[in-house]
Amino acid sequence: MSETAIFEKLAIIGAGMIGSSVAQAARLTGAVNRIVMTDRCDSVLREANALSLADDYTQDAAEAVVGADLVMLAVPVGAMGVAAETILPFMRSGAILSDVGSVKGDVLSTLDPLVPGDIHLIPGHPVAGTEKSGPSAGIQDLFDGRWCILTPPPGADQSAVEKLSAFWERLGSKVETMDAAHHDRVLAITSHLPHLIAYNIVGTASDLEEVTRSEVIKYSAGGFRDFTRIAASDPVMWRDVFLTNKEAVLEMLGRFTEDLTALQRAIRWGEGESLEKLFSRTRDIRTRIIDAGQDEDVVDFGRHHTDSEGKEIE
Amino acid sequence: MSETAIFEKLAIIGAGMIGSSVAQAARLTGAVNRIVMTDRCDSVLREANALSLADDYTQDAAEAVVGADLVMLAVPVGAMGVAAETILPFMRSGAILSDVGSVKGDVLSTLDPLVPGDIHLIPGHPVAGTEKSGPSAGIQDLFDGRWCILTPPPGADQSAVEKLSAFWERLGSKVETMDAAHHDRVLAITSHLPHLIAYNIVGTASDLEEVTRSEVIKYSAGGFRDFTRIAASDPVMWRDVFLTNKEAVLEMLGRFTEDLTALQRAIRWGEGESLEKLFSRTRDIRTRIIDAGQDEDVVDFGRHHTDSEGKEIE
Numbered sequence: 001m002s003e004t005a006i007f008e009k010l011a012i013i014g015a016g017m018i019g020s021s022v023a024q025a026a027r028l029t030g031a032v033n034r035i036v037m038t039d040r041c042d043s044v045l046r047e048a049n050a051l052s053l054a055d056d057y058t059q060d061a062a063e064a065v066v067g068a069d070l071v072m073l074a075v076p077v078g079a080m081g082v083a084a085e086t087i088l089p090f091m092r093s094g095a096i097l098s099d100v101g102s103v104k105g106d107v108l109s110t111l112d113p114l115v116p117g118d119i120h121l122i123p124g125h126p127v128a129g130t131e132k133s134g135p136s137a138g139i140q141d142l143f144d145g146r147w148c149i150l151t152p153p154p155g156a157d158q159s160a161v162e163k164l165s166a167f168w169e170r171l172g173s174k175v176e177t178m179d180a181a182h183h184d185r186v187l188a189i190t191s192h193l194p195h196l197i198a199y200n201i202v203g204t205a206s207d208l209e210e211v212t213r214s215e216v217i218k219y220s221a222g223g224f225r226d227f228t229r230i231a232a233s234d235p236v237m238w239r240d241v242f243l244t245n246k247e248a249v250l251e252m253l254g255r256f257t258e259d260l261t262a263l264q265r266a267i268r269w270g271e272g273e274s275l276e277k278l279f280s281r282t283r284d285i286r287t288r289i290i291d292a293g294q295d296e297d298v299v300d301f302g303r304h305h306t307d308s309e310g311k312e313i314e
Numbered sequence: 315m316s317e318t319a320i321f322e323k324l325a326i327i328g329a330g331m332i333g334s335s336v337a338q339a340a341r342l343t344g345a346v347n348r349i350v351m352t353d354r355c356d357s358v359l360r361e362a363n364a365l366s367l368a369d370d371y372t373q374d375a376a377e378a379v380v381g382a383d384l385v386m387l388a389v390p391v392g393a394m395g396v397a398a399e400t401i402l403p404f405m406r407s408g409a410i411l412s413d414v415g416s417v418k419g420d421v422l423s424t425l426d427p428l429v430p431g432d433i434h435l436i437p438g439h440p441v442a443g444t445e446k447s448g449p450s451a452g453i454q455d456l457f458d459g460r461w462c463i464l465t466p467p468p469g470a471d472q473s474a475v476e477k478l479s480a481f482w483e484r485l486g487s488k489v490e491t492m493d494a495a496h497h498d499r500v501l502a503i504t505s506h507l508p509h510l511i512a513y514n515i516v517g518t519a520s521d522l523e524e525v526t527r528s529e530v531i532k533y534s535a536g537g538f539r540d541f542t543r544i545a546a547s548d549p550v551m552w553r554d555v556f557l558t559n560k561e562a563v564l565e566m567l568g569r570f571t572e573d574l575t576a577l578q579r580a581i582r583w584g585e586g587e588s589l590e591k592l593f594s595r596t597r598d599i600r601t602r603i604i605d606a607g608q609d610e611d612v613v614d615f616g617r618h619h620t621d622s623e624g625k626e627i628e
């Protein structure tokens with residue numbers, strides 16, 4: 001990498017799937033010169049070490065952040081507050097404190113009161129991920145071509161925001177800045193509600209008596225298996241998302257349920273025309289997602305394609 | 315193909331995605347010696363011809379079935395009755411009339427009264443498909459490793475059922491026989507409800523004002539894009555599925571909504587433990603689907619993988 005580093009030292013708090021992906025991408029692109037990783041769990045750190053994710057590993061988060069220019073919290077949203085409290089007294093003046101949490105309003109309102117004036121708090125959220133957890137689930141090009149949303153609080157230092165943007169851009173992301181509350185509404189519909197519904201339908205299916213579980217599994221290629229992929233996501237991460245983005249999720253869920261009730265009524269009364277109309281309308285969004293490069297127009301109903309070595313191909 | 319053909323002549327009614335896939339797979343595996351394809355639309359037949367899907371093409375369905383041992387209806391469920399009425403007087407004695415419709419009770423009750431005693435009616439449903447339509451959307455190995463469900467009426471000729479099973483097995487399918495009503499309940503949860511919910515959430519998202527449509531598209535990688543794939547399926551096919559499998563769909567939808575209301579309540583009251591419990595429980599089904607070979611354990615949240623020529627790789 002001939003490009004100069006954007007930060008000298010990066011400290012990653014939490015060696016999970018996202019923490020690992022940030023480490024790999026930052027190393028690969030030369031975005032930082034040094035990476036220190038910390039995790040509450042020794043076995044996880046050893047796994048991270050075996051994968052050579054960082055330069056240094058420590059279970060002591062306070063030790064990890066000493067001298068870091070960028071500290072990235074990569075723990076579940078509900079754990080951000082305690083993690084920040086532990087490290088803040090040891091962060092150097094002028095450093096940036098950021099995170100990758102899937103909810104931003106809660107992170108901002110939890111961290112803002114804790115952060116002293118000489119540290120730049122700039123919450124962020126890379127809109128990229130998988131349903132897997134842990135260091136070995138990290139993917140070095142996870143952020144490539146994906147959006148990363150930054151939600152700096154009002155009055156945030158502009159040069160710090162620009163530096164953090166440059167960091168994510170180096171990792172391949174396209175960066176957008178918005179208000180934390182708006183982020184939470186957008187993600188409520190594009191991510192949180194889809195997960196909630198996927199979890200719910202998989203739950204409903206597991207509880208059936210007349211249709212056996214083995215039949216649900218056998219015939220899952222009809223559509224159901226795509227939902228099980230999403231519903232295999234980390235339970236703690238998603239518990240925290242729903243607990244901390246309650247308002248926006250309940251609001252979107254209310255709209256969803258209303259629409260579903262109308263659809264149910266159309267089915268009950270055999271209103272073929274209105275069914276066909278809705279089913280035609282929804283095609284348009286798909287086309288636009290493909291045009292926007294956010295998915296590929298390859299059919300497979302949830303089947304995934306790897307080369308002969310089991311590596312994913314794009 | 316050194317194996318001998320199972321049927322001499324196959325007539326496919328409807329040159330859509332499934333009709334095209336059946337033709338390609340039957341040709342590839344030598345399951346039949348001759349294929350005639352028919353479609354109400356001349357331009358579609360010309361497309362099929364350009365793809366060399368069959369030996370003969372005709373817009374006249376009655377002509378197509380003359381002398382055929384197996385006639386496969388591959389039109390939307392709501393169009394099966396009229397299609398069968400058109401061809402039945404021209405089918406030869408002892409031939410099998412089957413279909414690929416996604417609902418089986420309705421097909422059976424519509425066709426059974428029409429079919430004379432010397433023709434074997436054996437409805438079927440290959441549980442495999444994509445969200446695309448038309449002859450060029452056909453895939454030659456679409457049925458490979460997938461289940462095909464046959465729902466012969468009580469008293470069906472056993473040797474005819476066995477021949478049709480052998481046909482689907484030659485195409486790569488695993489064949490299961492069951493009661494039409496049970497099929498419709500199983501598919502209501504594994505396929506019809508997932509599609510309904512996907513259509514619904516995409517509809518809800520398109521109607522939002524505060525979150526713009528372009529934001530929904532931009533940040534769809536957070537989960538939403540997987541739903542848009544399913545919700546891009548053919549509107550007429552799915553209209554017919556919901557109109558003809560009304561009872562089972564409404565029953566499953568009732569359970570789904572009940573569960574969703576409980577989940578909504580847990581979010582409103584901040585019941586983290588019950589959220590985490592449900593989210594953990596749903597992981598198990600995913601594991602079993604992968605173990606059963608009905609999906610691959612490759613992460614990608616809806617991203618699909620092709621080689622440099624754009625061909626899908628498995």
Ligand SMILES: NC(=O)c1ccc[n+]([C@@H]2O[C@H](COP(=O)([O-])OP(=O)(O)OC[C@H]3O[C@@H](n4cnc5c(N)ncnc54)[C@H](OP(=O)(O)O)[C@@H]3O)[C@@H](O)[C@H]2O)c1
Nearest residue numbers: 014015016017018041075076077079101102129130133134
């Ligand atoms: N998964 C996605 O698709 C995705 C996408 C974008 C953003 N995010 C966000 O990224 C963050 C991390 O998610 P992930 O997918 O990387 O999850 P993960 O693989 O499960 O990793 C979670 C990390 O947080 C640590 N952790 C969990 N609970 C903790 C606690 N109470 N105190 C301190 N550390 C704790 C874990 O430590 P142990 O290893 O010791 O358990 C692990 O290092 C979350 O905020 C999530 O919302 C996720």
Ligand SMILES: NC(=O)c1ccc[n+]([C@@H]2O[C@H](COP(=O)([O-])OP(=O)(O)OC[C@H]3O[C@@H](n4cnc5c(N)ncnc54)[C@H](OP(=O)(O)O)[C@@H]3O)[C@@H](O)[C@H]2O)c1
Nearest residue numbers: 328329330331332355389390391393415416443444447448
């Ligand atoms: N898509 C799936 O994933 C899937 C999976 C398993 C089973 N199925 C079942 O397979 C059947 C065909 O679906 P497909 O995916 O192949 O759909 P498709 O690609 O849209 O093809 C539908 C075919 O039916 C014809 N058709 C439509 N309406 C008709 C009518 N009123 N009268 C006569 N012909 C008509 C179409 O003719 P034109 O080309 O002239 O319009 C076309 O040949 C359906 O019963 C469906 O339930 C689908």
